[in-house]
Amino acid sequence: MPDATGNSSAAATQSHPVIPDDATIILPIRNTLLFPGVVLPLTIARPSSIAAVQEAVRGARKIGLLLQDDPNIDQPEPEQLRRVGTIAEILRYVTSELTHYVICRGLRRFRVGEFLTGYPFLVARVKEIGVSEVITPEIEARMHLLKTRAREAIQLLPNLPQEIGPAIEGLESPSALADFLAGIIDIPVAEKQDLLETFDVTQLLDKLLGLLAKRIQVLQLSKQIGEQTEQTLSSQQREHILREQLRHIQKELGDDDPKSAELKELGEKIDKAGMPKNAEEQARRELKRLERLPEIAAEYGMVRSYLEWLVELPWSKCDPERIDVDAARRILEEDHYGIEKVKRRILEYLAVRKLNPEGKSPILCFVGPPGVGKTSLGQSIARATDRKFVRLSLGGVHDESEIRGHRRTYVGALPGNIIQSINKAGTRNPVMMLDEMDKLGVGFHGDPAAALLEVLDPEQNAAFRDNYLAVPFDLSKVLFIGTGNVLDNIPPAVRDRMEVIEMPGYIEDEKLAIAKRYLIKRQLASAGLSEGQCQIDDDVLRAVIRDYTREAGVRSLERRIGALCRHAAMLIAEGKSTRVVIAVADLQSILGPKRYEPETAMRTSVPGVATGLAWTPAGGEILFVEATSIPGRGNLILTGQLGAVMKESAQAALTLVKSRAVEFGIDAKKLQKADVHVHVPAGAIPKDGPSAGVAMFMALTSLLTGRTIRSDTAMTGEISLRGLVLPIGGVKEKVLAAIQAGIATVMLPARNRKDIEDVPEKARKQIRFVWLEQVDEAVEAAFDPPQTDQQNLPGMTHATTTERRAARSR
Structure with a gap:
């Protein structure tokens, strides 16, 4: 960046007379010049220059740039400056700790009339000077010649920005063309000052033509010298010749050449790799290319790495598949408790593969909450089929290249994760688990989900093409298994392209059995204990399940059991005991206070509170809906970080209650003078979904009628303005959540009756189901008997379902 000053001290703030409107602030510059129409950055550090720029910026004034006669003078006097300069406007002023920068754009030439005194910087009265813009044939010819020579100079200077050529061609004003070229041409600053002081456009063009012709001659001569120099041997070529001589000398002496040995080894690996014909031809071509490259060439390492990937891939290696359905059933029973439907579907899958090994089997995808055993099921399938198991996590993958690989033109290119996993397995037919498929991302480098389509499609994956390999690889023998939470x-x-198998959460009895069969043994081994050194009884496990975990899977339960085992290990390691028996009374001292308390009865002991059921990626949950009324104007207030769907459900529920105010014995006039507030606690957790309509309707009805909802009853379902109860999803997860919360009665939409078959039989026996077609059935089933003292809105009466239906029919 050109420099305008020389010192580094900051400008001190000084008071000075007001600058007249006909005066201009002068900024001395050196070693550079600014022409009209040209933008130029300047570095300023002299206190007077900083003060001048700050004054110009503060007063939105233009500045005049004058060239110093002697660039070594730090504080030039007026007589040490040229009298002709350029008026400029300040486009930007940037300050840093040590240096100030200013970006200026030249406007017009000027000549100094007189300098004014009494200012901490130079101020002068100036006269602006214009250049004639009359275009005659002579001037037009000069402009044409000037543009031609400018094109010649641009061709000789390849480092110039590409946009300079079109910019020069687009200039139609002779003065603008001359000033633009004068600003970018590399000539001494004294010659540039001479061009600035030339006001006649014809003379200005002639001078510029001469300077440009001289500059072109210098550039042409420099190019000729450079071409002659390139014809001589470079140091790299000389080193290559010496290395070739050394190789021949080593060959004559009988010494091994490392490169020859390496190439010979690669050739032998290509012979043994068993590649398809097209892949082998590609490898041979690259090997010949590698022979011609010197070892010091940057491309040598890239080609060698590519060949190493080709020869190491298991092109023809397939492990023998052993499918024994009885053995597979035994392995699944050993590794997993419950989930009978899932295990039966896996056995069906293996049976079909045994009878039709060449058939195109569907790709299984296990979907369920965390900790229910999706990944371990994939490991069990690999063990049952005697195959290698590799796991590929897709969570957070947002680049298509992570699936298909990078092209070899990129530095550090590698195959995609699919090919890397195949290479890691060492066989062409492993069990590959694509984990966390619901957490795929999308970035500006492409959609990885689109790249997965070719991988998972049985019609295409026999010729999967990785960008790095650039040859097809057969993935049809790979047994793909997907997993996801949502x-x-x-x-x-x-x-x-996949067959989805949903995996529900576990009920308490199933968690207890899993803990006794798998979790305790695993955590005892992790803590270095034998089964006889630590005893955890069933009542302790049930207490842990109820009071310290609330999840669909068993991952948190295993962590709590691990904490118990570590407590026992510490007592045994300290010599305080040889055998530790964990009791229920010990849990608070080991695991801390209870994390979960049964709160259903407490939360529903007053009118206006309903217990709903919600679905989350981690399983089902109970959801409390609270409603209350305050004096107001009939508005609805919603809180609890509700999504758009739940807000609409609340509005629909209130409208439905108002439409049936007479049936429910609600005083409509008093209702119009009260605001209704609906709140869903745990507001930090976002909640949304079309399943809270019934719960919101019941909470509002409970509030406005003064009746309490049974504490052992939970409900789910969406409603319409006609009072219909609409079906919802996630029945299985919601019922299991109700059982964990101690709910005895669950109200579900009647159109979800078919989904009850997905709920485990043990869970169905613990719950009484109420099937709803109309919201009136929910009112009849959920409310406690009417109380004599009503709350919130007095003057309300109660009607039975039959009476309400009769009233509507009338």
Whole structure:
């Protein structure tokens, strides 16, 4: 960046007379010049220059740039400056700790009339000078010649920005063309000052033509010298010749050449790799290319790495598949408790593969909450089929290249994760688990879900083409298994290529059995204990399940059991005991206070509170809906970080209650003078989904009628303005959540009756189901008997369901 001053001290703030309107602030510059129409950055550090720029910026004034006669003078006097300069406007002023920068654009030439005194910087009265813009044939000819020579100079200077050529061609004003070229041409600053002081446009063009012709001659001569120099041997070429001589000398002496040995080894690996014909031809071509490259060439390492990937891939290696359905059933029973439907579907899958090994089997995708055993099921399938198991996590993958690989033109290019996993397995037919498929991302480098379509499609994956390999690789023998927590988040096109198997959460008895069969043994081994050194009884496990975990899977339960085992290990290691028996009374001292308390009865002991059921990626949950009324104007207030769907459900519920005010014995006039507030606690957790309509309707009805809802009753379902109860999803997860919360009665939409078959039989026996077609049935089933003292809105009476239906029919 050109420099305008020389010192580094900051400008001190000084008071000075007001600058007249006909005066201009002068900024001395050196070693550079600014022409009209040209933008130029300047570095300023002299206190007077900083003060001048700050004054110009503060007063929105233009500044005049004058060239110093002697660039070594730090504080030039007026007589040490040229009298002709350029008026400029300040486009930007940037300050840093040590240096100030200013970006100026030249406007017009000027000549100094007189300098004014009494200012901490130079101020002068100036006269602006214009250049004639009359275009005659002579001037037009000069402009044409000037543009031609400018093109010649641009061709000789390849480092110039590409946009300079079109910019020069677009200039139609002779003065603008001359000033633009004078600003960018590399000539001494004294010659540039001479061009600035030339006001006649014809003379200005002639001078510029001469300077440009001289500059072109210098550039042409420099190019000729450079071409002659390139014809001589470079140091790299000389080193290559010496290395070739050394190789021949080593060959004559009988010494091994490392490069020859390496190439010979690669050739032998290509012979043994068993590649398809097209892949082998590609490898041979690259090997010949590698022979011609010197070892010091940057491309040598890239080609060698590519060949190493080709020869190491298991092109023809397939492990023998052993499918024994009885053995597979035994392995699944050993590794997993419950989930009978899932295990039966896996056995069906293996049976079909045994009878039709060459058939195109569907790709299984296990979907369910965390900790229910999706990944371990994939490991069990690999063990049952005697195959290698590799796991590929897709969570957070947002680049298509992570699936398909990078092209070899990129530095540090590698194959995609699919090919890397195949290479890691060492066989062409492993069990590959694509984990966390619902957490795929999308970035500006492409959609990885679209790249997965070719991988998962049986019609295409026999010729999967990785960008790095650039040759097809057969993936048809790979047994792909997908997993995810939320089915809706898996891209639809990917989901369509898989058979989805939903895995529900576990009830308390199943968690207890899993803990006794698997978790305790695993955590005892992790803590270095034998089964006889630590005893955890069933009542302790049930207390842990109820009071310290609330999840669909068993991952948190295993961590709590691990804490118990570590407590026992510490007592045994300190010599305080040889055998530790964990009791229920010990849990608070080991695990801390209870994390979960049964709160259903407490939360529903007053009118206006209903217990709903919600679905989350981690399983089902109970959801409390609270409603109250305050004096107001009939408005609805919603809190609890509700999504758009739940807000609409609350509005629809209130409208439905108001439409049936007479049936429920609600005083409509008093209702119009009260604001209704609906709140869903745990407001930090976002909540949304079309399943809270019934719960909101019941909470509002409970509030406005003064009746309490049974504490052992939970409900789910969406409603319409006609009072219909609409079906919902996630029945299985919601019922299991109700059982964990101690709910005895669950109200579900009647159109979800078919989904009850997905609920485990043990869970169905613990719950009484009420099937709803109309909201009136929910009112009849959920409310406690009427109380004599009504709350919130007095003057209300109660009507039975039959009476309400009769009233509507009238």
